[in-house]
Amino acid sequence: xxxxxxxxxxxxxxxxxxxxxxxxxxxxxxxxxxxxxxxxxxxxxxxxxxxxxxxxxxxxxxxxxxxxxxxxxxxxxxxxxxxxxxxxxxxxxxxxxxxxxxxxx
Amino acid sequence: xxxxxxxxxxxxxxxxxxxxxxxxxxxxxxxxxxxxxxxxxxxxxxxxxxxxxxxxxxxxxxxxxxxxxxxxxxxxxxxxxxxxxxxxxxxxxxxxxxxxxxxxxxxxxxxxxxxxxxxxxxxxxxxxxxxxxxxxxxxxxxxxxxxxxxxxxxxxxxxxxxxxxxxxxxxxxxxxxxxxxxxxxxxx
Numbered sequence: 001x002x003x004x005x006x007x008x009x010x011x012x013x014x015x016x017x018x019x020x021x022x023x024x025x026x027x028x029x030x031x032x033x034x035x036x037x038x039x040x041x042x043x044x045x046x047x048x049x050x051x052x053x054x055x056x057x058x059x060x061x062x063x064x065x066x067x068x069x070x071x072x073x074x075x076x077x078x079x080x081x082x083x084x085x086x087x088x089x090x091x092x093x094x095x096x097x098x099x100x101x102x103x104x105x
Numbered sequence: 106x107x108x109x110x111x112x113x114x115x116x117x118x119x120x121x122x123x124x125x126x127x128x129x130x131x132x133x134x135x136x137x138x139x140x141x142x143x144x145x146x147x148x149x150x151x152x153x154x155x156x157x158x159x160x161x162x163x164x165x166x167x168x169x170x171x172x173x174x175x176x177x178x179x180x181x182x183x184x185x186x187x188x189x190x191x192x193x194x195x196x197x198x199x200x201x202x203x204x205x206x207x208x209x210x211x212x213x214x215x216x217x218x219x220x221x222x223x224x225x226x227x228x229x230x231x232x233x234x235x236x237x238x239x240x241x242x243x244x245x246x247x248x249x250x251x252x253x254x255x256x257x258x259x260x261x262x263x264x265x266x267x268x269x270x271x272x273x274x275x276x277x278x279x280x281x282x283x284x285x286x287x288x289x290x291x292x293x
Contacts, residue, residue, distance in 0.1 A: 005292060007214040011221060012288050015212065016234045018225035020254035025136035029148050033127045036155045043159060044120045 108171035115162060123162075127155050130172060134179050141183035141250055143235065150186055154179040176265050180247060187243035198291065201236055205229045209291050237287045245280035252277040 087100055108129070114122040134154050138147040158178050165174050198205075208229035213220055224230060238246050251262045252273070263273045 004214045005289075007216070008212050008292055009285060009289050011214070011216065011224075012209070012212045012292065013285060015221050015224040015230055016237070016288075017254055018221060019230035019234055020250070021256070022225060023139070023144075023231075025132075025139040026144050026147055028131045028135050028151075032131055032148065032152070033124055036127050036152055037121070037124050039152070039156045040123055040159045041120060043156065 109167040112162060112165055112167070112171065115159075123159055126158075126171070130175055131155075133172060134175060137176060137179045138183060140255060141180070141247060142186050146186065150182050151179070154182045157182060173264070177267065180265060184243040184247055187239075187246060190239075191243070196236065196239070198236065201232055205232055205236075208233065212292075233291070237284060237291075240287050241280060241283055244276065245283060248273060248276045249280040249284060253281055 091100060106125070108126060111122050111125050115126075131151065134151045135147055138150040138154070142150050154175070158175055161178070165171065208224070208227060212224065238249070241249065248262065248266065248268075251257045251265070252259060259270055259273045259277070262268070262277075263270050266273070268276070
């Protein structure tokens, strides 16, 4: 890079830095706080709205959910007991290990 | 009432108390935004900064001044602004107009303080500065603005960006070199 070009580059950079340092920040626009607070209240309401809906849904569906869970668990427990008793009955009446294994689900 | 007390009130459900924080720090956030994004978009970035601060208010632990915490959020918003803009189509230097080309050609080779001052006052300087800075990554742009343009202490910049001192030095040096490469191509 020749000296003349380097000197011009230095001056160009210096002029841009001077311009940047000279810039004054714009004033806060009128109604800025009100605008921010409107957005903030909307956020607060939407967060509050979510938990309100969550609470409502939990209260509304909790009894139904508890009943359904009890029914499913009870059915599984009953099925498991029936299956075990069937295996025991068959083994006591002479069923071989091979036949019992084939009964396994 | 200090900032930490206002934060506690807002977190306790007194949302309207947040307005006091906005009024107290609006000028500072606007000033940061105006240095890092185009002035006509500074109010928008400042607005987003306060909304984001409200969303993340529970993470403010009061260990550092609220203004420092808010500054970090504002700087991240500014970086986000440039990240979203980087997806837009790039502007070619020739499309900036003949005025900017003439301004570049009028840059002298001799050092003349008064002449440079006159050059710096022209609006073309702002256009070229914005164009050249838009070629840098958001992080390079940010660190260069803080260290080189604003003349902030490297330790302060590191604290605000959450970077180590050595990282600030290295990134600032590299960013300046990239800017000079871009400016050098304009002179060709």
